[in-house]
Amino acid sequence: MTEATQAPLRVAAVGCGVVWRHHLQAVLEMQPRLISYSAVVEPDALRRAAALKALDGQGAPARSFATLMEAIEADPDRTLFEAVDIMVPNVGNLHEHVAREAQNAGRHVLLEKPISVCIASGERILQAQPPEKVLMVAENAQYWREVLLVQRLIHQGQLGDLLSVRAKCWESAHPALNEWAADGSYDAGSFIADAAEGFVFDSGLHWLRPLRMFLGKAVRVSAVAGRSLLQMRGPSMTQALICFESGVTAIFEAILAPGAISEQPFFCIQGTKAEVQIDGFAGGARLFTIQDGKMIEEDLNGEFSGAIGWDTGYAGEMLDFAQAVLHQKTPEAGAAEALEDLRLMLALMKAAKSGQWEDVDQVDSLLSMEALQLEL
The missing domain is CATH 3.30.360.10 (Dihydrodipicolinate Reductase; domain 2)
Structure with a gap:
């Protein structure tokens, strides 16, 4: 199956602030479209509604949830989303907490940098990733x-x-x-x-x-x-x-x-x-x-x-993640680089x-x- 005919990777967007807008723009401009945001996870109701509105007209309607655990419980067989794009704030152990939820549920993980707040926490994230699943830390640089x-x-x-x-x-x-x-x-x-x-x-x-x-x-x-x-x-x-x-x-x-x-x-x-x-x-x-x-x-x-500048990095990282999951491509940089x-x-x-x-x-x-x- 070619990229043009392959079904896109179904992804849950976790955290819908400024970074989400950059990731979404990169996905919408992707040709062919290798990623589809099929779910949004955001505790803030206004941001959650805005995220759903931004996805209008992009295929099947996305579902929304207040927490990742709520989304996982609603999708036990992974038919709604196969991967998560984690863009929550780097506060305390939140990156590790959310990443581990996704890992334990058998999802591929794209985790926005920094990997965590300390080396020990980052190492735990690396060690917890199932070998058959992709873990990538999003560093657009x-x-x-x-x-x-x-x-x-x-x-x-x-x-x-x-x-x-x-x-x-x-x-x-x-x-x-x-x-x-x-x-x-x-x-x-x-x-x-x-x-x-x-x-x-x-x-x-x-x-x-x-x-x-x-x-x-x-x-x-x-x-x-x-x-x-x-x-x-x-x-x-x-x-x-x-x-x-x-x-x-x-x-x-x-x-x-x-x-x-x-x-x-x-x-x-x-x-x-x-x-x-x-x-x-x-x-x-x-x-x-x-x-x-x-x-x-x-x-x-x-x-x-084509385009140059800072924002082109987001397009590259989203494409790399999609190809790593869909085509078993080795990412340009391993998560350990983070x-x-x-x-x-x-x-x-x-x-x-x-x-x-x-x-x-x-x-x-x-x-x-x-x-x-x-x-x-």
């Missing part, structure tokens, strides 16, 4: 088209020996400039504002994955952290140095600006032969070389066919608290942002 292009340039040696990498995770907290802010995600009382993790932890992981894709294994880190939004309990800005086993040091910066912030490159990679930059959310990449004694700037957008992202972020935050260099491999398996009690 793994499928970010500009990142994949730059990774290829690095591996092909077109930049020469790498000297330095600068990565900047930036957003505005103004509702006119940011859909998360418009949704209330950064308001006092929201899960991001009230949780110990904060913006740096929640968003910065999207920048740590590309750094690891470019540079390999991270070994130690030094950092400072602070608060740019008074209502946010966890860090909303950081500056860090990350040393990699390859000998290259990366500069990582993250900030959630209270108001205006200019368009800035997300990544700048400096090599002995060339420099390459990855632009902001709208996408684009540029290569800088010396030719005939002059510096040449080459727009790399021509390397792409553990390494988490380990690096926790080492960074530990360094911000201690004021010392911290070894990434020495992160305690039970360390979480809540346990760290980082004072800002």
Whole structure:
């Protein structure tokens, strides 16, 4: 059976906030359509109704439930949904709790990053997955088209020996400039504002994955952290140095600006032969070389066919998950990669608290942002 004729994977969307809208858009644009959201799970009645409305006209009507357990009990033979797309907030042990419910019910699992709040919890999720079922952690940066292009340039040696990498995770907290802010995600009382993790932890992981894709294994880190939004309990800005086993040091910066912030490159990679930059959310990449004694700037957008930019990563991860389940394709990145992202972020935050260099491999398996009690 070809992809064009195969029945799509039936998926329950668990958590219907901002991330759900991105996942849904990626699925609706998929050609051929390999995923069908046949159920929505959301405790908030208004969001649940909005999710159902968004699925109108997409085939058979979806069913809605307040909890995943309610959905599982209503579908004991797995005819309604074979897989779950878990997009609930990263609060306490909620990721592990919901993932384990799905695993125990024999469903394939797509779990939005971070895998959990500590290494031990993430390891339990990995160990609980039935071998015949797919477990994938959704990290759209793994499928970010500009990142994949730059990774290829690095591996092909077109930049020469790498000297330095600068990565900047930036957003505005103004509702006119940011859909998360418009949704209330950064308001006092929201899960991001009230949780110990904060913006740096929640968003910065999207920048740590590309750094690891470019540079390999991270070994130690030094950092400072602070608060740019008074209502946010966890860090909303950081500056860090990350040393990699390859000998290259990366500069990582993250900030959630209270108001205006200019368009800035997300990544700048400096090599002995060339420099390459990855632009902001709208996408684009540029290569800088010396030719005939002059510096040449080459727009790399021509390397792409179709859309570019941040949102293309969601399309890639949804397609990868569908193909892993339907065609037994090995995912582009195993779920264990999410553990390494988490380990690096926790080492960074530990360094911000201690004021010392911290070894990434020495992160305690039970360390979480809540346990760290980082004072800002």
